[in-house]
Amino acid sequence: MENHQNSQAFPPENRIDRRFQWLSSINPAHSSEDDEGGLSLGQVFGALKRRLPVIVGVTTVVTSAAMLKALTSKPVYQAGFEILTRPVTAENQVISSVPQTLNSNKEGQPQPEKTVDATKLKLLKSPKLLSPIADQLKAKYPTITDDELAASLSITPIPSSEILAVTLQGTDPEKVKAVLKLVADSYLRYSLEERLADVRQGIDFVNAQVPQLQQRVDAVQDRLQNFRQRYDLIDPDTTGKQLADWTNTVGQQRLDTQIKLNEARALYNDLQELLRRSDDPASTALSSNTRYQALLNQILTVEGDLAKESSLFKDNTPNVQVLKEQQQNLIPLLQREGRRVQEEVASNIRGLEDRDRILAQASNQLSQRVKQLSVVSRQYTDIQQELKIATDNLNQFLTKREALRIDAGQRKTPWQILTPPGDPVPSSANVQRTTLLGVILGVLMGVGVALLLDKLSSVIRDSEEITEISKFPVLGVIPFNSELEEVEQLSSLGKLASFADISGLMQQMGQKVGLNNGARSHGYTSSPFSEAFRSLYTNIRLLGSDTQIRSIVISSSIPGEGKSTISVHLAQAAAALGKRVLLVDADLRRPRVHERLGLANTFGLSNVISLDLEVERVIQQSPTEDNLFILTAGQIPPDPTKLLSSQKMQNLMGQFKDAYDLVIYDTPPLVGLADTKLIASKTDGMVMVVCLGKTKRSVLSQALEGIKPFSVPVLGMLANGSREQASVHDPYYHYYPVKSGSPSIREESVPSVVKQPDQ
Template sequence: MENYSSQSSSSDHGNNSVPPFPQNQLVPWAEEQEDDWSFQEFLSILRRRSLLMTSVTIAVLTLVVISLMITRKPPEYEGSFQLLVEPVNDDTKSVDVVKEPNSQQSSLDYDSQIQVLKSPELLRSTLKQLQASYPEINYYSLLESLKINQLEKTKIIEVRYQSSNPKQTQVVLERIADNYLDYSQVRRQTKLRQGVQFVEKQLPFIQNRVDQIQKELQLFRQKYSFNDPETQATQIASQTVEFSQQKQTVDLQLAQTRANFAIIKGKNGATTTLNNAPLYQQLITQIRQFDVQIAIESTRLQDDNPTIKALKEKRANLLPVLRQESERLLGVKFAEVATQLQTLEVQSQELAKIGRNLAKQRNELPVLTRQYTELQRKLEIATESLNRFLSTRENLQIEISQTELGWQLLQAPTTSDIPISPFTTQRDFVLGLVASILSGVGIVLLVEKLDNTYHTVDEIKKKLKQPLLGNIPFEKQVQTKQNRTSSQKIPLASIPNSLSQGVASLAVLPDQEYSDSSSNFSEALRVLYTNIQLLSSDRPIRSIVISSAMPGDGKSTVALHLAQIATAMGQRVLLVDADLRKPTIHELSNLNNLWGLSNLISTNLPVGEVTRQLPSMSQLSIITAGPIPPDPAKLLSSQKMKQLMTDFHNSFDLVIYDVPPLVGLADASLIAPHTDGLLIVVRIHKTNSSMLKVALDNLKISRLNILGIVGNAQKSTSNSYYY
């Protein structure tokens, strides 16, 4: 309803202008980028493509069954026995305490022990005994059928063997059981003692190696005062920072002292030094006072006056004292600055030596670090080797004490009379069935992903952000009636005299049966008409354009039947076939197309002569397209077409224009701005979503008013009442 909230309500039957297009009421069209399927949508996809899924599932399952039949093996029989390889009584506690206090774990490496039991050396004697009766058995075939595992986390080893001969399975298990028991009592203990002897023989050499590396590391630390690389690097870095600060301070002081020394040696240096000497300044002041007195007395006395002579004599006596004080002050200052300069130069030289020493240490640090790391690595390897040998000797001694009793046969070798192969076949069949179903579902989802059409109105509502004004179901009777009507010959009826004299064989639309008011098709059209009228709250919809993104979406069928429904609801309706490229309305209504809209635009033919009215629906009028012109867009954009649309708008309650498809053609953009809006028909299972998106993008550029969309040809199993 928002599409018309801002339109002027002053447009009525007497207004000669076409309703303006509301530019501010555009609703952006876009497809959502949501590709996630809900569970209901997933089930709907599987139901819609059930035939494809069933076909793929049957095909894959057939291949699985054929493969199982080809690769089917003879029945297999399996037997087993169990060995207790470690004692479980309380006598083992003393051994466990010796090995590792507070430890309750097993002392046997079961993974390694199982590999030993599978080794060729251990199975050699068993193979010789078996090959006497079964020559086909070799080490690799025996190992392939032999399974040895630790029974969960117990101290029990379970041995399994399977073959196609139950007797052979039993014999093999008995020979292997005897061999393993003999190994545990004799050969295994012998190997353990040999292992202890080897370890004890190697221990002195490894211990000497550890001691030698420790001595080398100690001498290295003493020679270079080297603790470890990190500490040494930190120490050198700290000394370097401290040295830099001291050198910077001494260099600054040395520069200042040299500057002072240069100033003292210069002409202005003595003056500056004497100006800062209090005694020297006092003498200068006294001499100046004598000069003032002499000058004053000379104004009233002669130069040979005793007073003037006395003053001059006192002044002359102060000059040697002033000279001596000046020489003393300059000498002291010079000596002080020279001493300070010499001291700073000595400090600078010492710091230079320290810097060279630090640089040498930094250069030597990588080499010393590498040597230290190498010694540490050698010591670590030697220590680990020593610890490993000590631990191995201890473990071997404990195992020797535990193997004195040997292994115990808990379960004697037994072979089942029931083969295990059928269960494998059943399992493979079940897995193949599951894989077949998953393959069918996968193909369905892949096809659905590649399919770019709309399959339900719910999908249209989800992906297109625009009102869904109607959902027209698929109706076979509509097509049947249209085909039957097209084969009939329609007589002349209700044609004005002026038209009947100039045009021959014009037809009228046959009486369409809408008596079945409960039909899904009819009800859907009534809902569409009602929704269109409800779009505007201030004034009714007077003219609409019906189009689609692609040909064959059913726009002309929807336009024709919508016009009939509107007429049945009491409206004076005009249906205009504005598709001047491939007109369809005259075929659907079984009318000839000798005269129509193209004649009205290009000639001065009166409107009444090409307007047809139904005998049973006097309020419904139809204007066919007429002869196809060479340039349809030129006719539709002419001023004559605009005037005709204005006249149509003023003469009828509802004007419906059937225009060509939107993609690639500008016809709809030429007509829609002079109507109340555009209605787009989307056909289920046919309309290409990408083409529809292109059409909608073009409409956004043209700024046309979109009333909404209509879903067409929806196949539904709902009954007419609840639809």
């Protein structure tokens, strides 16, 4: 119950992800390449190996057909010639050398085109050139057609050159020679006509463009003349320089005027303050006025004399009265002179303000002209650029027209025959070459057919496919073991032989395959098969990083995948490593554990549940391992599901878990039955066995979908019957057994290959 609750609290996916992080570094089945759906070369090679007979059969058929065709076909004759071509035509020279065209490069120079493009090659084999040749040969060869000529004619450009290799094949050497000569003459005439046609077309094109270009030049020149007259402009750069100088001069003058205006305003304010105060006639604002200073000096003199006289005489004496009158007369004169000076300063201020206003207007006008000049300068530059382009285009076309006229006058043949057509010789397409091509084609077709058949097959072939389908890690890969066939045959004789005979034979076969290596075995034996189970048990132990795994269920999707065999051998491997192990045959429908171990099945699990027998009396000890104990299935009940879901079964599972280090339950297959789901939900987890080469993808997917609603913790998958693993002969499997009373003798374990039978 505790395990069941934990499985509910923590989803199986999270538990598995946490437990299996350590497997990512040792198990290639969890590589990122497989997770991303990448192609596995190992899978491809495995598919080719499995389908090798198909590849050989297809290759044989195709090669035989190629050889038959080569032997029965008539000899083929071949002849050819080489012709030199020119890479650039006259028309392309005209168009590509004109600036601003699509065929011109950045420097305005013509880009050389390819020697002969695909269009030209198709034209050389077109009816336009081959039909006249066929018409000339109809008198001698009435059945000849232009399609026949095109099929037998081959034109191949020689790389990095301007040469075409022309070859012709046929069964009649005279016909090949005659056709090839006519083809060479036809290509020379075609090249001459094409060159002359291109030159004439180029001249016509230039003559048609020159008047338009001349009109364009004239129109742009008229626009430039009108533009200059409209804005009274010769050169925007010169005008812009003049405007800049004027702007600087006006700005400097306005700055000087503003300084003088500020000084005059300050002087005016000082004078106004002086005239408002009558007690202090002296002021620095009037220090530069001579008349004001003279009156001020006179007043000061009179005041000095008045002070002297006042100290000697009384205020009513004549001298004192005269001095006071002089003082009273001079003060109005001084004030009047101050007001006159103030009026002069005010007049100067008004003059400076008028000058500043005029200079501001001039500055604004200059700014407007500068802004207008920037727009005018841009329009002027555009017109100049347009005029230059139009003039350059016109000059280019006039130059090309003269060059084309000279080229047309020369009338040279652009193509030249380098090697004339020779005598036809037998083609190199002989029997040996055809056979080799047949072998290559057959191998390619065989590989394609093999991969297609393997792709269409729904059988799981390797552990990578198991991981891809189940999304669970593969805990181990059990190699294919041929010795298990003999064990299966012995177990099938159980109905005829006695229990003692069967038990002895099973012990002998167990020692032969290298599994009975416990306390009662005579020395250590090892093989890839036995080491696979030790590795499997080690992986299961390492899963329990948080809590130790004490009970597991071994099951499969369908019968016959080897789950009972796996359960027995895993229990033996764990017991051999010193663990106290209980193997419970919980398959109450078709029990097989007692047959695998040669034990009696008189009483077992079904009897303990239904008859309330003491379980200790029913559990049997393995004859080969002291630490291995087996609880067989017992009598087959009418309703196995009812017994497995009973409270008595749950109590027994709890007792088993407390009494043993590891409890292994061999359960029925998952598809169509609920037995395994009932038991697995009460254990630490389930290991699913998948038989390579037998289990189908759809069956495995169905089994995994069936356990999702039951919260069954899946520890991982186990690949059974791997032929790749069985074919590996590791030197570490060699050992030196030590026998009592005898020296060490070097032995080698029995290789384990072939089928592992089960239910």
